[in-house]
Amino acid sequence: SDKKNMVSIMTGLSQLFGQAIQSAYPDLVDPPTTVVPSTQRFGDYQCNSAMGLVKMLKDKGVKANPREIAQNIANNVSENPLIEKVDVAGPGFINVYLTKAYVIDEINNLLSMGVRPPYVGARKRVLVDMSSPNIAKVMHVGHYVLRSTIIGDAICRLCEFVGHDVLKLNHLGDWGIEIGMLITNFQDEFPNYLSISPLIQDLTTFIQESKQRFDNEEEFKARAYASVVKLQSYDPDCVKAWTLICDVSRNELRNIYKRLDIKNLVDRGESYYQPIMPKVVEILDKSGLTKVEDGRKICWVPGHSVPLTIVKSDGGFTYDTSDMAALHQRLFKEKADWLLYVVNQSQNEHLETCYDAAAAAGWCDRKTTRIEHVGFGVVLGEDKKRFKTVYGDPVLVVDFLDEGIRRSEARLREEGRDKVLNEEEFNAAKEAVAYGCIKYADLSHNRVHDYVFSFDKMLDSKGNTAVYLQYAYMRIQSIARAANVKPEDIEAAIGKVQLSLDHPKEWKLAKCLLRFPDIVLRNMDDFLMHILCEYLYELCGCFTEFWDACYVVEKDKTTGNVVKVNMDRLLLCTATARIMEAGFRILGIRTVAKM
Ligand code: ARG
Missing domain, CATH: 3.30.1360.70 (Arginyl tRNA synthetase N-terminal domain)
Known part of the structure; x- marks a missing residue:
């Protein structure tokens, strides 16, 4: 091979x-x-x-x-x-x-060449539609944005790990009627917005207010509808208001992405596709897929019971139109081999209809172009109902992240980590644990189902949690340090010191390590990231069994001095740490040297 x-x-x-x-x-x-x-x-x-x-x-x-x-x-x-x-x-x-020889050989390769991906065939251009919040909606945890961001990012990391060319797209909802609502409220609240470029102080309140007015004031509602039409034909005043609103929203998003280590996410909202929508409608017309019913232009797609609405009776475009335009752009302009949509499960019918419409129009063959809805359920509170605060309000994503930090800090203090670590180390640990726990909670559940989130469970260092894995990793990393073995000594031993794998627990651990490539291959197939989480958890279990049964470092019972270092076993520890790092990197979970 x-x-x-x-x-x-x-x-x-x-x-x-x-x-x-x-x-x-x-x-x-x-x-x-x-x-x-x-x-x-x-x-x-x-x-x-x-x-x-x-x-x-x-x-x-x-x-x-x-x-x-x-x-x-x-x-x-x-x-x-x-x-x-x-x-x-x-x-x-x-x-x-x-054969033992084969396993030893592969562990040696792992040590000398590092963790490499399994062979997956030709490099693919993979477009991942992920995160994609609606600018005009308050970002709640129970909603889909956080899950799409976390799962989407892990899938991108996985695809990058195997060597594919990944483009991460943030398909922001920045163009529909909700935007009209915001623009109209903005124009009312800041009448001289054209000259002073005002800044919305509290976007959440502003959004709630706009919705309130939209639902209660007929006159406001009419203006909101009119402003969407104006925006979609690039009326300069509306565009100005829209830009100012989107900027505030983007700033808040950037902050969240930064905290969660989400990199290279390209903003390409629905608005991006507006200029090509008329052309795409024409293309669909020419393929004979559209027809006019009740003044609307719709598209019946074989195998689907609800048609796509391509042009509304007032001439406006819809969410369906923007998704068809995005599909066309992604297939022809971006030349994507794969299109992955990390979107909540409830949009499955909409997305499948769009994909099949694209296939019916001859844009792609679904057997050869991988166009896939990577769906997921919602986040529930411990009462198995909508995730909310003790007062019954939905929880904002930002507050949720803050809460994670607070809880993680309290937890680390409880364990006295603040006394062992310096401030910088403590802060790094605090963040690694908080964001790690939030991401892992999401990734370790089968994405297809709803999942129940509990901070207490996720910060438990005994169960299948990020902290458990992070602690285990840190302990493995500290073995060599405690035995005064320098990294360069380990490096020098690779390939020189023979592994024996004679102890059944050594053998079991080694075989578990070599399953990693197969886990990756499976995940490339199903994008069920909980499989990787379960694997890492199992690997930690194998390591613990090995650690309990096999001396790596032998110490004098009375003095506590290191008497002997079993280098072959220390190499097995190193190999374990490498695989764990690779797994963490795919999941987007940070590791810290000290915790
Ligand atoms: N903004 C959409 C929503 O809030 C999600 C977008 C998903 N991506 C897509 N291409 N339709 O529901």
């Missing part, structure tokens, strides 16, 4: 088993060849293809039970450096045992 990449053991084994099945049963077309990691008692990996082959073979007139099939496959596995032996168990499982 190419040294540039980390080896995917699952791919390697499944190729070997593919060949074995091929030679055992040459007539079968596309037999299942998946090989999965197994628990210790049943070898290191397991191939369960035999069960699935019973029916395939029966259709070919071959009668055999799964156990016989499994044995036949096992007999046909060719000599190779990966597999020590295979045996058949139970009704037809094939247990696979890896």
Whole structure:
């Protein structure tokens, strides 16, 4: 295999088993060849293809039970450096045992070359539509923006890790009727806005006020509608008001993104696509996809029960139009290979309709261009209801982040960390824990479902939480320091000091480390980041077992002085830290040297 990449053991084994099945049963077309990691008692990996082959073979007139099939496959596995032996168990499982030499070799590669991505094929241009708040909506936690930002960023980091070319787009809602509401209220509140460029002091209050007026004042409502039409034809006064409002909103957003380490997010709201919307409507017309019904121009898409509204009866464009324009721009101008939309689950029907419309118009083939809605549920409070304050108000994202910092600080003080760390270290730890816990809470739950957020649970250093992982990482990092082994000593030992992996816990930890590339490959497929979280948690567990059972540093019982450093085991610690770092980097969680 190419040294540039980390080896995917699952791919390697499944190729070997593919060949074995091929030679055992040459007539079968596309037999299942998946090989999965197994628990210790049943070898290191397991191939369960035999069960699935019973029916395939029966259709070919071959009668055999799964156990016989499994044995036949096992007999046909060719000599190779990966597999020590295979045996058949139970009704037809094939247990696979890896060779120690192979695992040692890969751990050495990991140490000498660092953590590298598995091979994923040609470099792809990946566009990720993420975060995307509506300027005219107050940013609440229970809403989607925070989740889209956190999940979207992790997916971008993952795609970047495997070497793809990623463009992160913030599809801001900056062009619809809510904007008209804000503009109108702004013009009323700051009548001389054209000469003095006023600054909205409190955007949240301003938004609430605007909505209030829109809902209660008929005359205001009419002006709001009119101002959207004016804005969309670039009326200079409206554009000025709009720009001033968007600037305030963007400043607040920038602040949040900075706190959460969200980098290179390009602002490209709905407004960005306005100039190409007329052309895109024309293109859809020409493809014969649109028709006029009740004065509106709509687009029925095969397989969908609700049509897209492309042009409203007043001639205005809609959210649907902007998404069709964005799709066109992203496919043709940006030349994206993949389009990922990290958007809340409730927009699934809207997005799928747009994607299928694009395919129906011949803009793309959904079988070859990966256009995907990466959906997610909402954040709930501990009462499993909408996330809110003790007073029953929705929680603002900014307040939520502040609360995270407060809680994390209290937690670290409780543990006396403020006495051990200097101020700079303490602040770094405080932020790493707070934002880490908020991100991890989100990422460690299956994104498809709603999830219940609890600060207490997320700051628990015993469960599957960011703090637990951060502490574990820090402890691993401090082993060498405590034993007076310098980083350069470790560096020098790589490739020189032989790993033995003789202890079962060493062996278990090493095998767990080598599963990382397969976790990455799986995540590139499903973007279910909780799988990576679970893996890191499991890795920490393997490390703890190893640490409890194997001496890395041996100390004199009475003096406490270091008597012996088992360098091979220290290398295993180093390898663990490397994999953990790589995992944290993908999740967007900070590590600190001292905590
Ligand atoms: N701003 C939208 C909303 O608040 C989310 C945008 C998602 N992206 C998209 N291309 N439609 O619901």
